[in-house]
Amino acid sequence: MLETQLSALSDGALPGVGEALGLISGFDDTLVDGLARLSEEQTAALVALAGGLGSTPIGPRAAEAAEKIAAGSISEEHLAALAGARTTLFGAVHDALLARLDSALGRTRAAWEGAQSASTDPLTAACRSWLVELAIIGWRGVDHDLASTADQAIQNLLAEPGLRRPAILLDGLAAELRASLGAMERLPARRWADLWARALLLTQTGGLEATERVSGRLLPLGVDIHEHGTAVQVQLHAILEPHGRLVRTSVCAAKVDTITGPFVWRLLSSYPVLLGALGKRLSLEITDMPLLAGGDLLWQEGKASAGASTDPFATARVQLSRASAPAVPPLERHPVRIAEPVFIEGYQSDGRALRLDGTSLAFDLDRLPQSGPLTPQLLKASTACIGLMRWDGGWRLQPLAVRANVKKEPVAVHNSDWAQGPTDPSVLKSGAKVGDPVAVLKERAGRLLRR
Amino acid sequence: MDAEIPEWERLSGARVLSPVQPRKLAKVPFVEMAEGRLQGVVSSGSDIERVYVSSITARTHGYNCSTNNNRPCGGLRGAPCKHLRSLVDEAVLQYGLERVARYLRVEGDSAASLVGNLSGGHESIPAAVVFSRFLRHLAYLELPGTCEPVAEMHWFPSLGAVS
Numbered sequence: 001m002l003e004t005q006l007s008a009l010s011d012g013a014l015p016g017v018g019e020a021l022g023l024i025s026g027f028d029d030t031l032v033d034g035l036a037r038l039s040e041e042q043t044a045a046l047v048a049l050a051g052g053l054g055s056t057p058i059g060p061r062a063a064e065a066a067e068k069i070a071a072g073s074i075s076e077e078h079l080a081a082l083a084g085a086r087t088t089l090f091g092a093v094h095d096a097l098l099a100r101l102d103s104a105l106g107r108t109r110a111a112w113e114g115a116q117s118a119s120t121d122p123l124t125a126a127c128r129s130w131l132v133e134l135a136i137i138g139w140r141g142v143d144h145d146l147a148s149t150a151d152q153a154i155q156n157l158l159a160e161p162g163l164r165r166p167a168i169l170l171d172g173l174a175a176e177l178r179a180s181l182g183a184m185e186r187l188p189a190r191r192w193a194d195l196w197a198r199a200l201l202l203t204q205t206g207g208l209e210a211t212e213r214v215s216g217r218l219l220p221l222g223v224d225i226h227e228h229g230t231a232v233q234v235q236l237h238a239i240l241e242p243h244g245r246l247v248r249t250s251v252c253a254a255k256v257d258t259i260t261g262p263f264v265w266r267l268l269s270s271y272p273v274l275l276g277a278l279g280k281r282l283s284l285e286i287t288d289m290p291l292l293a294g295g296d297l298l299w300q301e302g303k304a305s306a307g308a309s310t311d312p313f314a315t316a317r318v319q320l321s322r323a324s325a326p327a328v329p330p331l332e333r334h335p336v337r338i339a340e341p342v343f344i345e346g347y348q349s350d351g352r353a354l355r356l357d358g359t360s361l362a363f364d365l366d367r368l369p370q371s372g373p374l375t376p377q378l379l380k381a382s383t384a385c386i387g388l389m390r391w392d393g394g395w396r397l398q399p400l401a402v403r404a405n406v407k408k409e410p411v412a413v414h415n416s417d418w419a420q421g422p423t424d425p426s427v428l429k430s431g432a433k434v435g436d437p438v439a440v441l442k443e444r445a446g447r448l449l450r451r
Numbered sequence: 452m453d454a455e456i457p458e459w460e461r462l463s464g465a466r467v468l469s470p471v472q473p474r475k476l477a478k479v480p481f482v483e484m485a486e487g488r489l490q491g492v493v494s495s496g497s498d499i500e501r502v503y504v505s506s507i508t509a510r511t512h513g514y515n516c517s518t519n520n521n522r523p524c525g526g527l528r529g530a531p532c533k534h535l536r537s538l539v540d541e542a543v544l545q546y547g548l549e550r551v552a553r554y555l556r557v558e559g560d561s562a563a564s565l566v567g568n569l570s571g572g573h574e575s576i577p578a579a580v581v582f583s584r585f586l587r588h589l590a591y592l593e594l595p596g597t598c599e600p601v602a603e604m605h606w607f608p609s610l611g612a613v614s
Binding site: 148155158161165189190191195198202225230231232233248250251252254255258263294300339364366371394434438440441442444447448 | 500
């Protein structure tokens with residue numbers, strides 16, 4: 001990424017984005033106190049949200065929902081319409097941001113050709129009832145009973161592999177609600193409304209289908225690690241050759257909150273080909289692997305083998321600027337999903353932001369995982385970075401790998417370096433001190449679960 | 452482009468939970484602050500097949516300790532037993548002293564002083580509820596993984612040790 005590309009990102013406000021975010025904020029605030037107790041101002045916010053979509057197909061439904069809810073008739077159908085309206089507005093914000101980013105980077109992006117059908121599994125009904133209840137009561141009114149009402153329903157979803165996505169989402173939201181009871185003066189209104197709206201829609205949407213099967217060589221760029229108390233996901237960003245396409249592949253495991261840091265990799269040990277390539281910095285040869293229209297390879301160990309040694313920095317420097325990007329599935333169009341691989345070098349860093357000539361870009365320090373070796377100190381010493389462009393009210397760079405000078409020696413450090421276990425002696429030592437939580441809990445599970 | 456940072460309430464990625472701190476799990480494999488109690492499971496020091504279920508009620512500070520088969524712990528003689536002490540020790544390691552103290556509504560500058568300042572006595576708290584929550588906790592490790600991309604996990608970045 002060049003200085004000119006970086007400054008093009010913030011070159012003029014994006015028309016309509018501020019207004020759309022304002023409408024969304026107005027809606028989010030109604031969920032803080034709950035829809036059962038709407039002030040005049042909050043009623044106006046619901047009407048305004050619907051009004052923002054007046055000329056679109058969802059407009060009339062949203063308007064009717066706002067009117068009914070303001071009159072005290074709060075149904076799942078009406079809430080889904082408002083969640084849909086909010087999601088549509090965020091979709092437009094997402095599109096504007098991504099278009100700006102693509103144009104700054106000169107990146108071409110495929111058009112969406114997949115299908116995402118409506119589908120409702122009966123198991124999800126209890127979860128939607130809970131979401132309705134939460135909206136009526138409001139975040140401020142959530143008590144222990146309400147926070148835990150959906151526990152059994154979420155367990156039922158977790159047991160069904162096809163419903164893992166909504167299960168993971170709802171489990172994450174429920175844990176945050178439980179932990180926040182009575183302990184928070186401020187509430188994360190935007191975040192919880194995001195999770196709430198996504199859950200309401202996702203439980204009524206079918207899974208994505210693979211649209212093609214692809215073969216070739218995967219050249220890794222870097223790994224993004226996502227984690228909450230009961231799930232961890234490792235998402236590899238790579239370039240698929242010879243097609244020159246940006247793709248991702250993800251593996252996800254259930255966990256518990258006491259398994260953290262480098263130990264989370266242990267939960268993914270059923271993917272030795274993938275983890276081996278990440279740990280040893282190898283390319284991967286894949287054959288006939290299913291690819292979703294959103295650019296996600298459905299990883300299958302049997303269709304992959306380790307290839308030659310590869311340097312992600314060389315891949316990023318030479319191939320990234322020409323690679324084409326995939327379309328974004330319609331329901332996933334939300335700014336939080338923007339995670340676009342970029343390569344930046346020749347900058348100055350103070351550990352919090354990088355400066356490239358006259359332009360600066362903040363590092364997303366909240367996305368530096370404990371399960372990898374990157375630290376703010378390394379960012380400070382870094383001169384080149386493979387990262388993901390992120391947006392949360394402003395652009396940030398989430399580092400996936402850096403080149404830095406440590407004790408006058410050049411080093412390359414990647415998020416995925418500990419895929420096969422920590423390589424840093426001090427981390428190994430502290431890991432040895434606390435013992436392996438995965439082994440302890442599996443032993444306990446083996447002894448106590450099947451009685 | 453020094454992007455303006457929006458207020459915390461307007462961040463999709465607002466951080467709500469602090470990552471739990473790593474601790475040895477062998478002695479106390481499970482601790483939670485839930486259902487109005489600090490509760491958990493403590494491995495028996497003598498019998499690998501046996502675990503103790505220990506719990507302390509927030510506010511009133513009533514406590515109990517028994518085996519998972521509801522046999523009362525022999526160490527409970529008018530004061531919290533060693534299992535309850537271990538439970539509080541490990542809760543403080545995992546969640547931090549402040550969070551545990553706030554949840555229980557008790558004051559103290561160490562795990563030991565939290566236990567010392569508990570104002571309640573032995574009360575009957577069913578072990579079965581806590582034990583079944585522990586089993587549910589363990590059951591997560593038995594769930595098969597998935598290679599379907601979970602786009603929702605973008606809301607949950609891996610929590611680093613950033614101040």
